[in-house]
Every structure is written in structure tokens, then in C-alpha cells.
Amino acid sequence: MLKTFPKGGVHPKENKFSVGKPIESIDLPKQVNIPIAQHIGAPSESVVAKGDKVKVGQLIAKSTGFVSANIHSSVSGTVIKIDKILDTSGYKKTCVVIAVDGDEWMETIDKSSGINANTDISADDIRKKVAELGVVGLGGATFPTHVKLSVPPGKTCQHLVINAVECEPYLTADHQIMMEKAEEIMIGCKLIQKAIAAEKVLIGIENNKPDAIKHMTEVAKKFDNIEVQALKVMYPQGGEKQLIKSILNREVPSGGLPIDVGCVVQNVGTAFAVYEAVQKNKPLFERVVTVTGKSVKKPSNILARIGTPINLLIDAAGGLPEDTGKIVNGGPMMGKAVNTDTVPVTKGTSGVLIFPEESASRPEQYNCIRCGRCASVCPMGLEPFQLKNMSKVKMYEELQKERVLDCMECGSCVYTCPAGVPLLDYIRLGKANLNKILRSKKS
Amino acid sequence: MAINKLTVSMSPHDYGKDSVKKIMYGVVIAMIPALLVSVYYFGFDAIRVNLIAIAACVFFEWLFQKVFLKGKLTIVDGSAVVTGMLLAFNVPSSLPWWIIVIGALVAIGIGKMSFGGLGNNPFNPALVGRVFLLISFPVQMTSWPVTKVLNFAMTDAQTGATPLAIVKEGLNNGQTFSSIMDSMPYSYGEMFIGQMGGSLGEISAAALILGGLFLLFRKIITWHIPVSILGTVAIFTAILYGINPESYANPMFHLLTGGLLLGAIFMATDMVTSPMTPKGMLLYGFGIGVITVLIRVWGAYPEGVSFAILIMNAVVPLINNWAKPKRFGETIKK
Numbered sequence: 152m153l154k155t156f157p158k159g160g161v162h163p164k165e166n167k168f169s170v171g172k173p174i175e176s177i178d179l180p181k182q183v184n185i186p187i188a189q190h191i192g193a194p195s196e197s198v199v200a201k202g203d204k205v206k207v208g209q210l211i212a213k214s215t216g217f218v219s220a221n222i223h224s225s226v227s228g229t230v231i232k233i234d235k236i237l238d239t240s241g242y243k244k245t246c247v248v249i250a251v252d253g254d255e256w257m258e259t260i261d262k263s264s265g266i267n268a269n270t271d272i273s274a275d276d277i278r279k280k281v282a283e284l285g286v287v288g289l290g291g292a293t294f295p296t297h298v299k300l301s302v303p304p305g306k307t308c309q310h311l312v313i314n315a316v317e318c319e320p321y322l323t324a325d326h327q328i329m330m331e332k333a334e335e336i337m338i339g340c341k342l343i344q345k346a347i348a349a350e351k352v353l354i355g356i357e358n359n360k361p362d363a364i365k366h367m368t369e370v371a372k373k374f375d376n377i378e379v380q381a382l383k384v385m386y387p388q389g390g391e392k393q394l395i396k397s398i399l400n401r402e403v404p405s406g407g408l409p410i411d412v413g414c415v416v417q418n419v420g421t422a423f424a425v426y427e428a429v430q431k432n433k434p435l436f437e438r439v440v441t442v443t444g445k446s447v448k449k450p451s452n453i454l455a456r457i458g459t460p461i462n463l464l465i466d467a468a469g470g471l472p473e474d475t476g477k478i479v480n481g482g483p484m485m486g487k488a489v490n491t492d493t494v495p496v497t498k499g500t501s502g503v504l505i506f507p508e509e510s511a512s513r514p515e516q517y518n519c520i521r522c523g524r525c526a527s528v529c530p531m532g533l534e535p536f537q538l539k540n541m542s543k544v545k546m547y548e549e550l551q552k553e554r555v556l557d558c559m560e561c562g563s564c565v566y567t568c569p570a571g572v573p574l575l576d577y578i579r580l581g582k583a584n585l586n587k588i589l590r591s592k593k594s
Numbered sequence: 595m596a597i598n599k600l601t602v603s604m605s606p607h608d609y610g611k612d613s614v615k616k617i618m619y620g621v622v623i624a625m626i627p628a629l630l631v632s633v634y635y636f637g638f639d640a641i642r643v644n645l646i647a648i649a650a651c652v653f654f655e656w657l658f659q660k661v662f663l664k665g666k667l668t669i670v671d672g673s674a675v676v677t678g679m680l681l682a683f684n685v686p687s688s689l690p691w692w693i694i695v696i697g698a699l700v701a702i703g704i705g706k707m708s709f710g711g712l713g714n715n716p717f718n719p720a721l722v723g724r725v726f727l728l729i730s731f732p733v734q735m736t737s738w739p740v741t742k743v744l745n746f747a748m749t750d751a752q753t754g755a756t757p758l759a760i761v762k763e764g765l766n767n768g769q770t771f772s773s774i775m776d777s778m779p780y781s782y783g784e785m786f787i788g789q790m791g792g793s794l795g796e797i798s799a800a801a802l803i804l805g806g807l808f809l810l811f812r813k814i815i816t817w818h819i820p821v822s823i824l825g826t827v828a829i830f831t832a833i834l835y836g837i838n839p840e841s842y843a844n845p846m847f848h849l850l851t852g853g854l855l856l857g858a859i860f861m862a863t864d865m866v867t868s869p870m871t872p873k874g875m876l877l878y879g880f881g882i883g884v885i886t887v888l889i890r891v892w893g894a895y896p897e898g899v900s901f902a903i904l905i906m907n908a909v910v911p912l913i914n915n916w917a918k919p920k921r922f923g924e925t926i927k928k
Binding site: 158161163164241320392396402403404405406407475476477478479481483484485486487488489490491492504506510511512513514515517518519520521522523526527529530531532533534536554557560562565566567568569570571573575576579 | 599600601602603604605606607608609610612613614615616617671710711712713714865866867868869870871872918919920921922923924
């Protein structure tokens with residue numbers, strides 16, 4: 152029996168069209184728009200001005216607090232302007248707009264292709280490097296990595312759990328990184344392990360990637376205390392709390408963090424980014440993005456510079472299909488639909504997903520028939536139908552009691568609902584309003 | 595491709611393939627074996643009752659939606675067809691057409707649409723209609739035509755009592771269960787296949803179980819409610835039978851006769867009127883089983899499945915409140 156989490160979950164069709172496609176670079180864009188808020192936490196502060204010349208990897212926006220991250224230029228060229236530009240969120244956000252000129256990297260970056268396996272560096276220096284070079288979680292939530300690497304006083308961390316589950320359908324970026332950069336990932340894991348003083352590294356991979364499991368297990372043998380764990384294919388296996396439960400059978404308490412059960416969870420792509428930052432001195436200015444969809448001609452895994460408009464990625468994958476009805480930034484279950492194909496790639500862009508017109512809209516809506524399927528698939532053991540009703544009639548106290556804030560918005564309830572009820576829309580609204588009330592109570 | 599015509603919506607962007615409509619027509623498919631058996635034993639009358647009930651239910655659903663509820667047309671979702679068929683399954687095949695229409699009016703009008711249509715009704719609509727008819731037209735609702743293989747001749751069929759009524763009357767008259775069974779016109783094998791008096795859809799245990807397996811396979815129902823009901827009835831009646839085998843019927847008899855299987859597989863499992871969680875479903879099934887046996891053994895009616903389900907329908911909100919799913923992260927493991 153493969154390990155999995157005990158309750159709920161769905162298994163959408165996997166549709167991993169771009170599986171096995173080597174990571175490819177695309178031609179540099181003529182212009183990039185780099186948002187200065189790409190992470191969870193305080194937005195960064197721009198440190199360049201119009202007309203400045205920048206190099207690849209040069210700091211262009213500085214972190215403004217502990218939970219914040221530095222942002223570096225992904226190209227060399229001239230800053231044209233600092234302007235509000237539409238990003239994934241659908242709002243206009245401050246971006247540094249750079250006209251590209253050549254590809255001149257900072258001298259500090261080690262561009263050699265060899266693997267630097269020397270991990271003789273102190274935990275403090277690892278944290279400093281990771282913070283300085285702007286590494287954030289690449290799984291999608293973009294939480295600044297150096298924060299997670301700083302174990303709060305009084306807590307200890309036994310396990311570093313590496314999230315290589317990639318449970319979202321369609322996406323293959325993590326899969327491909329594991330196939331191509333396994334050794335670098337392992338070194339990255341060792342570095343993170345050192346920073347948080349964990350005893351053991353556990354890498355969780357969903358069982359639909361047997362080649363990755365085999366390859367990673369092979370490579371892990373060269374390192375101490377790294378173990379690869381195959382997991383049952385079940386969405387949301389890659390949910391942080393589900394992953395810990397699956398691998399270690401520990402339950403993160405409601406409202407708690409993985410560290411409360413002695414774990415830190417990092418995405419496998421983040422481990423690679425940590426490797427590049429610490430060993431190669433390379434800031435996080437590019438990432439692997441899966442560009443895929445049912446009608447996409449050439450589903451691909453593309454190494455894209457941050458700030459590249461996504462239409463250039465789509466062009467590289469064979470162009471925008473005729474029947475396009477929806478473009479999603481991220482996976483089909485948790486990604487965000489965008490209203491234009493010019494939004495920039497950010498640190499959190501794991502995929503660009505193109506839906507044909509016929510599957511772009513929501514299914515037909517009926518009355519709720521109280522089948523209870525939403526509750527049976529909720530991995531957090533919540534009752535989505537109930538939360539939806541409470542949110543609709545503004546029963547915020549009850550919402551809190553029913554633990555609406557435990558909801559991670561995985562979308563399993565909506566996926567499974569035969570009546571097509573927009574449960575999650577209401578739950579999000581309820582969460583947002585409840586959070587607002589809780590914040591105002593605090594202050 | 596017009597890039598300015600992109601659909602923007604919140605996640606998720608992928609949806610499962612099941613829909614209310616598919617579920618409803620899945621239930622219809624599951625009822626087909628029982629329908630075929632009823633045609634086999636009751637002939638043209640079975641088709642007549644089904645057609646009238648379905649047509650009347652769909653018509654009243656359309657009428658109430660149009661006149662009172664307004665909004666989207668709901669007759670295409672198939673729920674009225676299911677109600678119509680279930681109503682037909684719960685009445686004798688000889689029932690006059692106008693009584694069926696009244697039953698449909700009560701089922702759809704009072705049982706369903708007055709609460710706001712599909713999903714809002716606390717009680718199973720078909721059972722509301724059935725019980726209304728049983729109380730209002732006791733004679734017509736309890737004249738059970740005797741089964742006759744492929745009887746398409748439209749002659750008036752003979753009527754006879756259901757096995758449950760035979761046993762109830764016999765026991766009330768002081769006969770022993772074994773002597774009643776000796777003179778019973780139906781063997782257990784015939785009861786299993788469906789050759790006995792009763793409502794047109796309830797007679798064949800075999801066909802109902804077949805339909806139930808299909809529902810399980812299609813994941814329209816889970817095992818909890820049917821197993822809980824049947825298990826409770828079996829255990830409860832086994833205890834009574836163990837105490838005194840002469841004044842109580844045996845569990846096998848209780849399981850095969852009356853509307854128990856129809857109720858346990860098709861009526862009690864109605865999503866709208868049953869609890870949401872497995873734990874709640876087990877309690878709900880237990881309640882139905884107990885009340886069914888109480889009515890069958892000590893009540894005035896020989897059969898109590900309909901009443902049992904309706905009574906338990908009423909406490910479903912309480913059960914839902916009690917049987918909450920286990921929250922993730924409730925307990926901290928060391």
C-alpha cells in the first residue's frame with residue numbers, strides 16, 4: 152500500500168502532456184516587466200530608477216522586512232520605467248520595466264556548468280545567501296524561503312520534507328527538474344537540512360512519476376539521510392499538511408505550522424533554487440514553467456526569465472491555439488485565470504495552462520442536492536456546503552467555529568460537486584471577511 | 595482567437611464529470627430491472643401506472659416551477675422522472691389513474707416544490723405522495739393484484755393480500771408463524787424473484803439488489819444506508835424470532851417481503867433527504883430499521899418502511915449536526 156493522507160481527496164485526469172519534454176530556454180524577450188511584489192509578505196522596494204543600466208542578477212528591488220524578498224533583474228539592459236502593469240492577480244501592480252540589451256550577467260554568478268558539491272558553509276551563511284538572492288517557495292505560494300529556514304527559538308525540526316509530489320494535473324515542471332537536476336536538488340536539500348538542523352530529508356513523489364522516483368532514489372544513495380518516498384496519486388497529496396500526514400503520519404494542528412510537528416516543507420524546485428543561490432551565487436531570476444493544454448501544439452517545460460510576458464512562452468509552445476477559451480497561471484486546481492496573455496512570469500508561475508473554449512466555463516449549476524460529496528472529499532474534514540451557506544448569510548462566528556480558516560482552497564469540493572455549486576467562491580469570501588474581522592479585533 | 599474574450603473565473607478550472615442530471619438518470623437505469631419484473635408479473639398495468647406517474651410528476655414539476663418558483667426550467671434534470679417512477683413502484687398496479695395523478699400532485703406539489711424544488715425538500719417526495727394516498731384511499735391502495743406471468747389481457751385481475759398482511763392477520767388471530775408459512779402461497783424463492791403480492795416495484799428482491807449494485811458501482815449511493823437498514827431489521831427480527839419463533843416472523847421473511855429492499859436501496863438513500871456523513875448514514879439507517887420493525891410487529895399497518903423513512907427524514911438535520919466529519923488537525927500526535 153502506498154502512503155497517502157487518510158481523508159478526502161479527488162483524482163482528476165492527469166493530462167500530463169508535457170511529461171519528459173526537456174527543459175528548454177527560449178529567446179530572450181525584448182522587454183520584461185518584473186513585478187516588485189512576487190511573494191507573500193511585504194512588497195519589495197524598487198532600488199533602480201528610469202534610465203539605469205542593469206545586468207542579469209542585479210538587485211532591482213530590496214526586501215522591506217523579514218517576511219519579504221529581494222528581487223533581481225532577469226535580463227541585462229536599461230530600465231525604461233517603473234509603472235503599474237496588469238499581473239496575474241488581475242490588478243495593476245508596480246513593475247520594473249527593462250528593455251533588454253544583450254545578456255550580460257553579474258560577474259559574481261558562477262556560470263560554469265559543473266556541479267558544486269562542496270557544502271562546507273555555515274547555517275547562517277546559507278540563510279543569508281538565500282535571503283540575499285531572493286529565493287522564495289516555488290510551489291506556487293511563494294513564501295520567502297529564508298523565513299522557513301529560520302526555525303523559531305524553542306522549536307526543533309527533525310524532518311525536512313521535500314514536496315516533489317506535483318499533484319496538480321497537467322504540470323510537469325518539477326518532474327522534469329528531478330529528471331535533469333537530481334544531484335543539484337540533493338545538494339540543495341543538504342543545504343536546507345543544514346540550515347534548519349534537520350536529522351532527515353524525506354522526498355515525497357507521487358506514484359505517477361515512476362521514472363523520477365527511480366532516478367531520485369538512485370541519486371539519493373550518494374547522500375546521507377535522504378530518503379525518497381513514493382506516494383499514492385491523490386489530489387491534494389502536495390498540500391503541505393497532507394504531505395506531512397502521508398509521509399510521517401503527523402497532523403499539523405489547526406492553525407499551526409509544519410514546525411509544530413517538527414517539520415519544514417520545501418518544494419523540490421525551491422531546493423534547486425537554493426542550490427543555485429548558495430553554490431552558484433545565482434539569484435532567483437528564472438524558473439521552469441510548464442506550458443501546456445489540450446490543444447497546445449507543443450507542450451513544453453520552459454526555463455523562463457522572470458518578467459517575460461507569457462505569450463512568448465505560449466509562442467514557443469506552438470502558439471496560442473485557435474480554440475483558446477481560458478489561460479491559467481498555475482495548475483488547473485489552484486491556478487489563477489488571467490484576462491490577458493501579456494502578464495509576466497513571476498517566481499510563483501509553475502505553469503501556463505491553456506483551456507479550449509468548451510472547457511473554459513463552469514459546469515451547469517443546479518440546486519445543492521445534499522449528496523455530501525464535498526464533505527467526503529474535503530482533505531481537511533470540513534463541510535463545504537455548510538461553509539458556503541454560512542458565508543452567504545454572513546454567519547462569521549459560526550464560520551470560525553466550523554474552521555473555515557483551515558480551508559486551503561484546494562478545490563476538491565468544487566471539482567466533485569455534481570450540482571456545480573461555486574462552493575469555493577463563497578468560502579473564499581467568508582475567509583476574507585472573517586480575516587478582516589479578526590484583524591480589526593486585534594488592532 | 596480573440597484574446598480579449600478569455601474566460602476569467604476562480605479556481606478550480608477542472609471539474610468532475612458527474613452532474614445532478616447524470617445521477618438522476620443513473621437512478622432511473624437502476625430501477626429498470628425492477629420495472630421489467632413488474633411488467634413480467636403485472637403486465638400492461640405496470641407500464642400504465644409508471645407512465646401516468648412519470649407524466650404527472652413531470653407535468654406538476656413544470657407547472658409549479660412556471661407558476662410559483664419561476665426561474666430555470668428544472669424538469670430536464672430528471673428528478674421528477676425519478677419521483678414518478680418511485681411513486682409508481684410504491685402503489686398497486688391496479689390503482690386508478692386519477693389516484694395516481696393525485697399522488698403525483700402531492701408528491702411534487704407538497705413534497706417537493708412547496709419547499710423550493712430539488713434539494714430543498716426535507717421529506718422524500720415519492721413517499722409523501724405514497725403515504726398521502728395510503729391514508730386517503732386505503733381500499734384502493736391495499737388491493738394487491740395477484741401476480742400472473744405476462745398477463746397482458748386487460749381483464750380485472752384477482753386480488754390477494756401481501757405476505758406481510760397474511761402474517762400479520764394470522765398472528766393477530768392467534769395462529770403460529772410456522773403454520774401461517776405452511777399455508778403461505780409463496781415460497782422464499784418466489785419472494786426473492788418477485789412472485790408475490792405487493793406494490794409493483796417492491797416485489798422482486800433480486801431486481802432491486804441488482805439495481806442497488808449498479809447504484810453502488812456508479813457511486814450514486816454508498817453501502818452505509820442500505821446495509822445499516824437491512825442489518826438492523828435482520829438483527830432486530832432475529833432477536834424477536836429467537837425469543838419466540840411462533841409469534842414473530844423470521845428475519846429472512848422480513849427482508850424479502852414488503853417495501854424493505856425498495857426502501858433501503860432506492861428511497862432511504864435519496865441524497866436530498868439523507869444524512870451527509872457515513873457516521874450519520876449508519877445512525878439514520880439504524881433508526882429506519884428499528885421503526886420499520888416496530889410498525890411491522892406492533893403497529894396497525896402490516897408495513898412500516900414508508901413511515902420509518904419519513905420519520906427519519908425529519909431528524910436528518912439533527913443527525914447532520916451530530917455526525918460531523920473528523921476535522922484534520924484536531925488531535926496533535928506526539
